[in-house]
Amino acid sequence: MHTYPANSPEAVSRILALAMIVDGHVSPSEVHAMHRASFLEQVKVDDETFDRTLRELCEDLLDAAANCRAGVVEIDPTLLDELLLDIRDPLLQICLWKTMVDIVQADGHLDGRETTLVRRAARAWFGQDRSEDSFTTAALTT
Template structure:
């Protein structure tokens, strides 16, 4: 897996890309949801950085896949937690989590893998033991 500096545009882009592809496809509505996030310009996430990081993430996930022929790529929970720990700034965590929620809800279908990712991010960043309830409440309110 590529390594990026904590809080870097690449580390941010990787989490956003993961939110988009975790359900097995990238939806145009998810991409639009990300592009509406106003904080991305401030943290220097531009189209080129995002596109490069998305490509690197896909390559890394395929390289790590145990069974490519099955058509499913799973990410190890320990690895996922490590990727989430690359975002250390509390304000950035809040902005990124909100954008992740917007992304996973953008296509009108909430996949279980998307829910797992967002809940895991809430636990990693906010220490919420009840992140599942918080996310479910946020998802239903939208």
């Protein structure tokens, strides 16, 4: 797995890419939701950085896949938690989490893998034991 400095444009891009691909496909509405996030310019996430990081993530996930069947790649929960911990700045965590919610809701279908990712991010970043409740509340209010 590629390693990136904490809070780097690549670390942010990797989490955004995960939010887009975790359900098995990227929809144009998800890409549009990401581009609406105003904080991305401040953290220097541009199209080139995002595209490169997305490609590297896909390659890394295929290489590390413990169970790859019928085109489905399972992400090890420990690995997922490690990737989330690359985002350490509290304000960046908040902005990124909101953007993740926007991305997973963008296509009008909330997949279980998407909710798992968003819940794990809430748990990792905000220490919420009941992150399901916070995600459900956020999903219902947006």
